[in-house]
Amino acid sequence: MTSQLKGGQLNRRSFLRTTAAAAGGLIVGFQLPETSRLSAETAALKLNAFVHVGTDDLVTLFIHKAEMGQGTVTSLSMLLAEELECDWKKIRTEFPGVDREYGPNQGVVGSASIRSSWESLRRAGAAAREMLIQAAAQRWGVDRSVCRAENNTVVNTAANTRVSYGSLAEAASKLPVPANVALKDSKDFHLIGKPTKRLDTPAKVNGSATFGIDVRLPGMLYAVIARSSVFGGKMAGLDASKARLIPGVKSVIPVPSGVAVLADNTWSAIEGRRALSIMWNDGPVASVSTRSIFQTFTERTEQPGAVARKTGDGDAALAGAAKKIEAVYAVPYLAHAPMEPLNCVAHVRPDSCEVWASTQGQTAARAEAVRITGLKPEAVQVHTEYMGGGFGRRARADYIGEAVEVSKAAGVPVKLTWTREDDMQQDWYRPASLARFAAGLDADGWPLVWTARVACTPFGGGSRTAVEGVADIAYAIPHIQVEHHAVDPGIPVSYWRSVGYSQNTFFAESFLDELAAAGGKDPLELRRRLLANSPRLLAALELAAGKAGWGRKLPPGHGLGIGLSNNIGSNTVQIAEASVERGKVRVHRVVCAVDCGQAVNPAGVEQQIKSGIVFGLSAALKGGITILQGHVVEGNFHQYDVLRIDEMPAVEVHIVPSQNPPGGIGEASTPGIAPAVANALFAATGKRIRRLPIRVQDLA
Amino acid sequence: MPAVRFTLNGKPQTVDVVPNMPLLWVLRDTLGLTGTKFGCGMALCGACTVHVNGQPMRSCATPISSIAGKTVTTIEGLSPDSTNPVQLAWIEHDVPQCGYCQSGQIMTAVALLAKTSRPTDADIDEALRNNICRCGTYDEIRRAIVRAAEIQRAQGGAK
Ligand code: FES
Ligand code: FES
Numbered sequence: 001m002t003s004q005l006k007g008g009q010l011n012r013r014s015f016l017r018t019t020a021a022a023a024g025g026l027i028v029g030f031q032l033p034e035t036s037r038l039s040a041e042t043a044a045l046k047l048n049a050f051v052h053v054g055t056d057d058l059v060t061l062f063i064h065k066a067e068m069g070q071g072t073v074t075s076l077s078m079l080l081a082e083e084l085e086c087d088w089k090k091i092r093t094e095f096p097g098v099d100r101e102y103g104p105n106q107g108v109v110g111s112a113s114i115r116s117s118w119e120s121l122r123r124a125g126a127a128a129r130e131m132l133i134q135a136a137a138q139r140w141g142v143d144r145s146v147c148r149a150e151n152n153t154v155v156n157t158a159a160n161t162r163v164s165y166g167s168l169a170e171a172a173s174k175l176p177v178p179a180n181v182a183l184k185d186s187k188d189f190h191l192i193g194k195p196t197k198r199l200d201t202p203a204k205v206n207g208s209a210t211f212g213i214d215v216r217l218p219g220m221l222y223a224v225i226a227r228s229s230v231f232g233g234k235m236a237g238l239d240a241s242k243a244r245l246i247p248g249v250k251s252v253i254p255v256p257s258g259v260a261v262l263a264d265n266t267w268s269a270i271e272g273r274r275a276l277s278i279m280w281n282d283g284p285v286a287s288v289s290t291r292s293i294f295q296t297f298t299e300r301t302e303q304p305g306a307v308a309r310k311t312g313d314g315d316a317a318l319a320g321a322a323k324k325i326e327a328v329y330a331v332p333y334l335a336h337a338p339m340e341p342l343n344c345v346a347h348v349r350p351d352s353c354e355v356w357a358s359t360q361g362q363t364a365a366r367a368e369a370v371r372i373t374g375l376k377p378e379a380v381q382v383h384t385e386y387m388g389g390g391f392g393r394r395a396r397a398d399y400i401g402e403a404v405e406v407s408k409a410a411g412v413p414v415k416l417t418w419t420r421e422d423d424m425q426q427d428w429y430r431p432a433s434l435a436r437f438a439a440g441l442d443a444d445g446w447p448l449v450w451t452a453r454v455a456c457t458p459f460g461g462g463s464r465t466a467v468e469g470v471a472d473i474a475y476a477i478p479h480i481q482v483e484h485h486a487v488d489p490g491i492p493v494s495y496w497r498s499v500g501y502s503q504n505t506f507f508a509e510s511f512l513d514e515l516a517a518a519g520g521k522d523p524l525e526l527r528r529r530l531l532a533n534s535p536r537l538l539a540a541l542e543l544a545a546g547k548a549g550w551g552r553k554l555p556p557g558h559g560l561g562i563g564l565s566n567n568i569g570s571n572t573v574q575i576a577e578a579s580v581e582r583g584k585v586r587v588h589r590v591v592c593a594v595d596c597g598q599a600v601n602p603a604g605v606e607q608q609i610k611s612g613i614v615f616g617l618s619a620a621l622k623g624g625i626t627i628l629q630g631h632v633v634e635g636n637f638h639q640y641d642v643l644r645i646d647e648m649p650a651v652e653v654h655i656v657p658s659q660n661p662p663g664g665i666g667e668a669s670t671p672g673i674a675p676a677v678a679n680a681l682f683a684a685t686g687k688r689i690r691r692l693p694i695r696v697q698d699l700a
Numbered sequence: 701m702p703a704v705r706f707t708l709n710g711k712p713q714t715v716d717v718v719p720n721m722p723l724l725w726v727l728r729d730t731l732g733l734t735g736t737k738f739g740c741g742m743a744l745c746g747a748c749t750v751h752v753n754g755q756p757m758r759s760c761a762t763p764i765s766s767i768a769g770k771t772v773t774t775i776e777g778l779s780p781d782s783t784n785p786v787q788l789a790w791i792e793h794d795v796p797q798c799g800y801c802q803s804g805q806i807m808t809a810v811a812l813l814a815k816t817s818r819p820t821d822a823d824i825d826e827a828l829r830n831n832i833c834r835c836g837t838y839d840e841i842r843r844a845i846v847r848a849a850e851i852q853r854a855q856g857g858a859k
Contacts, residue, residue: 069796069797069800069835070797200796202791203799205782205787205791205796205806206775206776206779206782206787207733207734207776208776209799210734213734213737213738214728216732216734265717265730266725266729266738267722268718339737339739339747339834340737341738386798389800389834389835391834419741420739420741420745603794607797607840612836614838636740636742636744637744637832638744642832642834644830644838645831645833645842646825648836648838651839
């Protein structure tokens with residue numbers, strides 16, 4: 001990021017060695033300052049894996065995670081800086097390479113960055129601060145206890161003098177890293193909990209931020225790959241003669257995933273690919289279509305499945321319930337469609353490999369390159385670049401492996417670009433799913449039993465991703481039984497922002513609303529009662545209800561609906577106001593209360609809550625990937641539309657004050673928006689939405 | 701292949717590429733100006749928006765041959781120091797998340813403010829509705845445009 005040279009990439013490893021040697025072994029981990037002004041006076045000295053302090057007083061923070069828009073660079077910097085007591089204006093950030101010092105699995109999935117770094121980064125900041133204080137105490141010949149760190153300086157409180165971090169850097173870097181430095185009490189935080197501007201904004205308003213797709217190397221060729229449109233199809237024959245005639249095309253190379261066309265620019269590579277003639281053997285998935293998949297889901301859920309949760313006795317309770325309610329819900333496959341299409345730059349040499357990638361999984365990226373090249377992990381370097389969105393797609397390393405394959409075969413640096421069509425038609429999708437519910441009410445109309453059979457393609461081991469959000473509901477219902485049918489039609493599926501909650505929270509929160517209606521209960525009242533023993537959710541519910549004005553008189557045709565979720569360690573309650581206007585669903589306003597524990601950067605929390613709502617609303621109102629004879633029908637944004645600025649509701653975010661350890665935030669608000677809107681539309685129209693995307697004809 | 705001459709960010713530029721190559725790829729691959737982004741390649745998302753003779757254009761759907769003799773401005777040429785009112789307002793409102801769509805959003809907003817010094821919500825909807833942001837920065841974009849208009853009026857920059 002900031003300090004990487006593009007083009008004539010300086011090999012950091014050899015550079016480190018040289019500078020260390022030149023400086024008599026004193027300088028470890030020298031980094032180039034932002035503008036690449038390279039001079040001895042701006043040497044940055046390593047205090048630990050996360051903090052380097054420059055002799056020019058600039059502090060470089062190493063962000064071992066990755067930035068896909070979720071604000072990690074800023075929030076992780078805040079954790080380090082809180083204890084380091086550095087000047088926020090003197091911070092530089094950098095993405096380091098893959099290193100065990102940064103944990104066994106570097107990457108950004110499951111909204112876990114803050115949660116996993118909450119302690120460790122504050123400790124790293126505190127340890128570095130202590131080293132600086134120690135260095136100052138030694139210089140002054142005073143006891144450590146009279147020294148205190150403040151705003152990039154160490155103050156001698158006895159003599160009332162101060163010295164800058166920059167001038168202490170060299171001495172500090174020679175001190176041992178202290179273990180077990182005490183951390184601040186939360187009441188003493190001066191950075192954590194304060195709305196803080198993003199560190200990456202300036203580079204993102206003038207075109208200078210480097211995304212993976214922007215990396216350029218000398219002698220690099222541009223590649224695209226032709227892949228089987230049918231999942232699992234294999235190449236049976238290739239005629240590349242026309243492609244080779246396209247101006248700019250350099251070579252055509254078969255690779256494991258298809259046929260790579262290399263050219264001296266992206267456009268020629270795309271044109272070359274268009275001119276290929278390839279015979280494919282489609283394989284068994286060619287008989288699969290959306291219709292057949294849902295037919296299988298429907299049939300399977302008529303039978304009992306594998307039990308994912310059992311509390312009480314669902315069958316007996318259903319048989320004895322005063323009133324029984326049944327409903328079937330369904331959602332389609334979804335693409336991630338990050339704005340930056342997938343891409344990767346790779347340079348494979350006989351004894352080394354470098355990869356430049358916008359990736360959510362640096363460790364996985366390196367493992368993929370190691371697998372393909374047969375090199376030792378130490379010989380493979382992964383350069384983390386800004387991601388133009390990830391949403392789970394960039395947790396997979398398939399596109400990185402492809403670039404490594406192409407560079408390995410071509411013997412030159414290669415930038416592989418996926419077109420938008422590649423991105424949409426060769427995704428690892430949010431799985432389609434169908435849930436068959438049966439619930440019973442007691443004689444007073446309160447829920448007694450909740451059962452569901454979910455048919456979905458599981459991934460990531462076990463049934464968790466298929467049933468989370470339906471099986472782990474927080475509601476105190478005496479009998480709960482959730483069963484799962486694993487159905488794998490051969491369509492690739494994987495993590496999509498909020499994973500199983502993205503569909504199951506829609507199912508569960510909508511069906512709960514059905515129970516409220518069937519029992520003659522107010523949806524808020526019902527949730528209050530069932531959450532009596534979940535104080536954090538209850539508090540978020542009350543906050544949202546108060547701010548949204550639950551029960552107030554609404555404009556004609558408007559309705560309010562609730563969507564609640566507790567995923568990634570956070571509790572989120574949304575109340576949407578929606579109507580049908582001129583043949584279109586209109587979401588006017590969303591009030592979201594979130595208890596995410598200690599909010600490290602409240603401004604970032606607000607951004608992410610809005611972001612998750614837009615993402616979920618795109619899916620609820622528009623999203624759907626159609627499978628036809630084993631391939632995906634939708635290819636670009638005219639067929640897979642997403643929310644636009646004129647459809648953006650007014651969103652209000654209310655953060656529940658908390659000193660609990662932080663929860664995740666990047667995926668907190670995506671699950672709840674679809675049911676909040678569907679429930680609001682029920683309140684407005686009396687029509688129940690049981691299938692996404694919401695179709696206005698279902699509301700007539 | 702006849703060379704194409706045009707003005708790019710205030711300087712004369714000549715490129716010698718196939719005539720139907722979209723301006724987007726000329727900028728990004730041939731000239732190394734990577735601030736203009738590829739999002740869809742079909743004039744559907746707005747990520748590749750640049751100004752051609754002051755008008756917002758989708759560079760992914762603009763063959764290089766069609767811009768001979770014209771003036772092209774990209775995000776890199778908007779201001780030397782990020783002081784265009786739209787950039788200032790974008791920083792003030794911390795608009796970008798991933799940032800990938802933002803070059804296109806900013807170029808579109810600048811073009812809007814060149815026409816309209818006091819854009820209404822409807823003007824903003826109309827001008828920006830074909831610029832997709834998957835991170836959902838729409839709220840901040842709207843506020844920042846209103847703010848940019850204020851800055852621009854204070855500078856006496858537009859009608
Ligand atoms: S890349 Fe040109 S409009 Fe999307
Ligand atoms: S900021 Fe990420 S797509 Fe707009």
